[in-house]
Amino acid sequence: MYLSAMTATALKTEPAPPALQLEEIRHRYGRVLAVDGVSVSVAPGEVLCLLGPSGCGKTTVLRIAAGLEPLQEGTIRLSGVTIAGGGVEVPPERRGVGLVFQDYALFPHLDVLDNVAFGLTGWPAADRRARADEVLALVGMNDYAHAFPHELSGGQQQRVALARALAPRPRVVLLDEPYSGLDARLRDRVRDEVLHILKASGSACLMVTHDSEEAMFMADRIAVMRDGRIVQEGTPVELYCEPVDAFVASFFGEVNRIEGVVHGGAVETPIGIIPARGLQEDTPVTVVVRPEAVSLQPWGPAYADDPGGVVEQARLLGRTSLVHMTVTAPGQTDWSVHLHARVPGVYLPRPGARVRIQIDPAQTFVFAD
Structure with a gap:
């Protein structure tokens, strides 16, 4: 019909x-x-x-x-x-x-x-x-x-x-x-x-x-x-x-902020090279990284070319642990940032311990200043 x-x-x-x-x-x-x-x-x-x-x-x-x-x-x-x-x-x-x-x-x-x-x-x-x-x-x-x-x-x-x-x-x-x-x-x-x-x-x-x-x-x-x-x-x-x-990103929880400049479609930072799609060359930017985007592993010789951090403090917050650290760019001693990582469960490395850092790109953002 x-x-x-x-x-x-x-x-x-x-x-x-x-x-x-x-x-x-x-x-x-x-x-x-x-x-x-x-x-x-x-x-x-x-x-x-x-x-x-x-x-x-x-x-x-x-x-x-x-x-x-x-x-x-x-x-x-x-x-x-x-x-x-x-x-x-x-x-x-x-x-x-x-x-x-x-x-x-x-x-x-x-x-x-x-x-x-x-x-x-x-x-x-x-x-x-x-x-x-x-x-x-x-x-x-x-x-x-x-x-x-x-x-x-x-x-x-x-x-x-x-x-x-x-x-x-x-x-x-x-x-x-x-x-x-x-x-x-x-x-x-x-x-x-x-x-x-x-x-x-x-x-x-x-x-x-x-x-x-x-x-x-x-x-x-x-x-x-x-x-x-x-x-x-x-x-x-x-x-x-x-x-x-x-x-907006920072209103939904604590964030790490890293200043940089776009070169070749990306931003070079102590934590690695971050893509900056759609932003013009030489644009000053802020890289925003959520603490939960930072995963940590014990340091080893195999990670010499990866970003590494030195733990300053670690605090248990109940369901998560918050780790404060200084991250220095591989091969450079005078280029570093302070970074917070929020890790599930109990993870309390001692102050001075060295850790390997990996960043989840899905929770990392680049915004023009």
């Missing part, structure tokens, strides 16, 4: 619009341009992280999306409908957006159940109670329905704040540094719980953080910000393995 071209076209369905779309957002505080042309979109059920250092504009973007800062330039859409821009400015309480602040902002005089039900204005009383019970069960806090915020741990307060944000069934949830007040061990556990809760809810999520590991754990996509602009956007794997510059 064959369909006519017209029938086939009629059967095609348009793709769903993004749950949240920000286009060319600009925002000034006096003469300071805090956000400069930011455009991002978040699909239903997706987690997008805005990642960057303090002062880069990421929290301002989140506050603009929530309606807590007035939109100065650009457009904001929810599910294809403009909520800000072009003369439109829907107030925060009518945007259908859930917001979780850094300090959770729970009402101290209300118990957990009433905190969660607070945003369900206009709902019948029985429906408010049922919905509050439902989301408390979702976050594993239904046994604490009648506890007060001061009786809860930081992680429990965080889950109550998330339940309150999810209660009205928002299309979009905005998280502003949600784990910054938790200690490291609790943070690891809570963010795992929150990720599962968000995915179960089906809401789109825009999250702000300055912690690259947190962004990689939580996000389907990451947008790295610097000085009010997005410098790279992609999946965690894309940003880690294909950074566009040294700033």
Whole structure:
């Protein structure tokens, strides 16, 4: 059976619009341009992280999306409908957006159940109670329905704040540094719980953080910000393995930096010759090498022509060992660099020991200065 071209076209369905779309957002505080042309979109059920250092504009973007800062330039859409821009400015309480602040902002005089039900204005009383019970069960806090915020741990307060944000069934949830007040061990556990809760809810999520590991754990996509602009956007794997510059590369963990100049399509360094594809002759560059790209072996006479390092310090960091060393170019005594290697497991060569160095090219990058 064959369909006519017209029938086939009629059967095609348009793709769903993004749950949240920000286009060319600009925002000034006096003469300071805090956000400069930011455009991002978040699909239903997706987690997008805005990642960057303090002062880069990421929290301002989140506050603009929530309606807590007035939109100065650009457009904001929810599910294809403009909520800000072009003369439109829907107030925060009518945007259908859930917001979780850094300090959770729970009402101290209300118990957990009433905190969660607070945003369900206009709902019948029985429906408010049922919905509050439902989301408390979702976050594993239904046994604490009648506890007060001061009786809860930081992680429990965080889950109550998330339940309150999810209660009205928002299309979009905005998280502003949600784990910054938790200690490291609790943070690891809570963010795992929150990720599962968000995915179960089906809401789109825009999250702000300055912690690259947190962004990689939580996000389907990451947008790295610097000085009010997005410098790279992609999946965690894309940003880690294909950074566009040294700033992005270094934001995903400690890196070794070696200065050099391109000659014949490569950069000569004490650790070896590094290809510099696509860069012009005599271009000053920075070679970025991740510590985990450096593998070490005991030194031997057969390695006389290979880069070698002299260990300065070695420290066990739990799952890995960090080795500090000075690497000198083969056959030269006055050309050396300081290098860090991150080695799996326990590897603690003594200070002064000589080691052979090999570099993984997949985790080595060359950027024009």
